[in-house]
Amino acid sequence: MYATFIIGTAGSGKSFLTSAFSDWLKLKGQDVISVNLDPGVLDLPYTPDVDIREYVSINEIARKYQLGPNGALLMATDLIATEIQTIKDEIEDIAADYVLIDTPGQMELFAFRASGPYIVDELLEGSKALLYLFDAPFSINPLNYVSNLFLAAAVHLRLFIPQVYVLSKTDLIPENELTTILEWGTIDESLEIAIERNLSGTQRL
Secondary structure, three states, rough: OOOEEEEEEEOOOOOHHHHHHHHHHHHOOOOOEEEEOOOOOOOOOOOOOOEHHHHHOHHHHHHHHOOHHHHHHHHHHHHHHHHHHHHHHHHHHHOOOOOEEEEOHHHHHHHHOHHHHHHHHOOOOOOEEEEEEEEEHHOHHHHHHHHHHHHHHHHHHHOOOOEEEEEOOOOHHHHHHHHHHHHOOOOHEEEEEEEHHHOOOOOOO
């Protein structure tokens, strides 16, 4: 069983990638399931085979503990860890070859709380990897691109599994800006020059 955790900043397209990646694998004849670990999401572009919302309810938590939206989301994310064995059993019962795991929309709630590394360690046996999404419209600013690199490094240090960078939502930016971002990832000098221009105010976005 191969597990792929899909993570990124809010709005970077995690759920849409989960949907598209799952559809693509199915077209290739692969046995794949999708898992939703976001207890606060209202609508998804796919139908999850395993859904944390069946076990953890934001509305119920807010009502029971008299919490606001943020407090309820914090508690709900931590409560995922208490349901990890149930989720694990449900996934293993399906026994798919590939498992795509859509993580909570607020990345910091998953990666930077104690429950995040525990969930990654305990959820599944076998090979695991992480897809870290770079939001292309956000990343056209070199300073934003660098800040995302630091976030990705922090996530890797927290979760400590193999990590692949994915540039998402590329259809929303011009091709020349896409080429520029790709160059920043391969040519050190181009990123350095872009940062210097931005800081000097000649290319502020």
